[in-house]
Amino acid sequence: MNAQNIVVQKFGGSSVANLDCMKQVLRNVQKPLADGKKVIVVLSAMSGETNRLLGLVKQWSSTPDLAEVDSLVSTGEQVSIALFTMLLKDAGVKARSFLGFQIPIITDDFFSSARILRIDNKKIFKALETYDVLVVAGFQGCTEDGRITTLGRGGSDTSAVAIAAAINAEVCDIFTDVSGVYTTDPNITRKARKLDTVSYDEMLEMASMGAKVLQIRSVEFAKKYNVIIHVRSTFSDEQGTIVSQEDSQMESILVSGIAYDKDQARITLSHVPDKPGISAAIFTPIAEQGLLVDMIVQNLTETEFTDVTFTVPRSDVEKTLEILTSLKSTLEYQDLRSDANVCKVSIIGVGMRNHSGVAAKAFLALSDENINILMISTSEIKITCLIEDKYGELAVRTLHDTFKLDEMSYSNK
């Protein structure tokens, strides 16, 4: 079987929400079939189903066994692949469904956030001799000894990319309810423009910043195995966005997009004695509780004291404050404060690593709108500003305009 003749297509929960949606998916699958290709279809659970199942878990246990949770929630995909395969067979297509353990997609045993270790492509190639379409359950795998695991929220994207990598497919089509990756959230500015191409690195920064088109791990996977992702709409034939290695053309684009994340809260420890190891003493206990700290800024206030400010997701504020309160005598800080009325706005672009001036231009633009910047952090391809919540949308629109992202140009300097 030549991998060039196999197409991998992934459809999310909203694309398989009901019979009518699945019929649209069927039409998308039939296109490559008509061209004589074989298709591997990776499906999510019908939208709402995973939440319904997690709701049951919540009723039954406050500290559920994660292996049991995985076995339970994996039924969502089990239902959608069976139903879709029925549709295919009714349409006269030779097809069968595959659960994670049937391929198998072997993962580690970190239940509920398992990582794929390997995928056996032998059974896939063998099945493609008999069937024209394989319908594979996304989001799930199994451990070496056959216990069901799940890959974490949005894990179906990773399933699809991993299968594309395993069979050496050139492209993995990710069908979704939007038509591609945009320069920013179209709900914030109508000037948002669909990108034709975006690099893995830019996509990683965008995904982690709340542009929720692709699961971040799927992009890491694609980058590692050099799988080209085509993000496109289930409900139109329009060309979407190609996510791939950056090329020289991309390099000349300074800024590709503006990301926006409202789910942020700021925590400040003031007047902390500036001893060696103080940062470790603060952040190790927080990390041990599985809390994700994002931006960290440390200011020296006096010679012997420092202020430490960082951000966490809003849902983790209480837990973080609890931990830090219990450490007051060890850390010897004077004051502990939190503020949930903040948001993050980021400017992303592989081009900025070779150009100066992007940051200055951004800060000036925000200042012209009287938007005060609370924290700044930068990476090679990203500049992030923490600002007051209420200015979030204005900041996105301002930066989108400043870097002329609505214009299709190869240099928006």
Place this chain on the structure above:
Amino acid sequence: MNAQNIVVQKFGGSSVANLDCMKQVLRNVQKPLADGKKVIVVLSAMSGETNRLLGLVKQWSSTPDLAEVDSLVSTGEQVSIALFTMLLKDAGVKARSFLGFQIPIITDDFFSSARILRIDNKKIFKALETYDVLVVAGFQGCTEDGRITTLGRGGSDTSAVAIAAAINAEVCDIFTDVSGVYTTDPNITRKARKLDTVSYDEMLEMASMGAKVLQIRSVEFAKKYNVIIHVRSTFSDEQGTIVSQEDSQMESILVSGIAYDKDQARITLSHVPDKPGISAAIFTPIAEQGLLVDMIVQNLTETEFTDVTFTVPRSDVEKTLEILTSLKSTLEYQDLRSDANVCKVSIIGVGMRNHSGVAAKAFLALSDENINILMISTSEIKITCLIEDKYGELAVRTLHDTFKLDEMSYSNK
């Protein structure tokens, strides 16, 4: 692991219908645990769930692929075992769930009505070294190459008995929403009495006659492997009914119970030429469509012609009539009639094989109530009468009284 220290308990859909029911199941599981035993719990899907899933199938396809149906409906048990295992773990019990493929329970590939070929007890014994309770999905198994199968309606009983047989357990507890097997349906006569014991053969006749306490195949399985079944209530501690080989004590009981089946219709082909092979010509095409013919009576009306009467489940009447209409020119019958206003009443007892007079006594009792018998069929341990529907309950009460089934006696002659 000594099999005498392992208890097998099966709980049906109404016993796991919701959190409160499952807590009652938990209490039942904790009793043998407190005695230092290990427990294998076999669960059905939460009541209503299998029908909900089959409803989805119906929406999606009129001729669904049965392998896909099985993968889909097996999720019902997958959900209930995960939820119940969470309860066990919250109660501090070392427990894990097992799906059919994880044991594995190997079946043939007759999807939706698969038969168990073998169960590997090695993994069960090994798991019992680590866990005190294994929670096993009923109703499901897998083929040699790992496709999910289901065992047909009520298949969880068969799962439980098969596991008890595989580990050589002495007793398989089948917990249900009634407290045991009764001499007849307590909804028809309040004189119905719970039986302390009943033989496999009697239970088989009762089950097939609509006393729906146990799936008939589970009783066949239990008989074949000599597994004693204890049918009892989830919601009380009362001793239930033991289903086992008949013993000499049982032999002396003439009649054990009266079964009743309303789901019957009678079909008559009149004035059929009485040629060799005519019965085969009638019943082969019906059997080929998967229709279950039960009672068959053939009367010679004239020298060269015969009337053939038989019964089918009411839901199969239309299909049966269609088949026979299409065969009119081959069969050369004069008339085709059907009557759905009939029901079957049966007298069951292993004792009657050594006694005459049971049939005569039954016919006399019915005649005293002016109940006309439309058809009769007999086996070694059963006498079945087809009567008019409206007399069904009266016939059951009459026969129950005639054979004094409300009295606890060893000879009800």
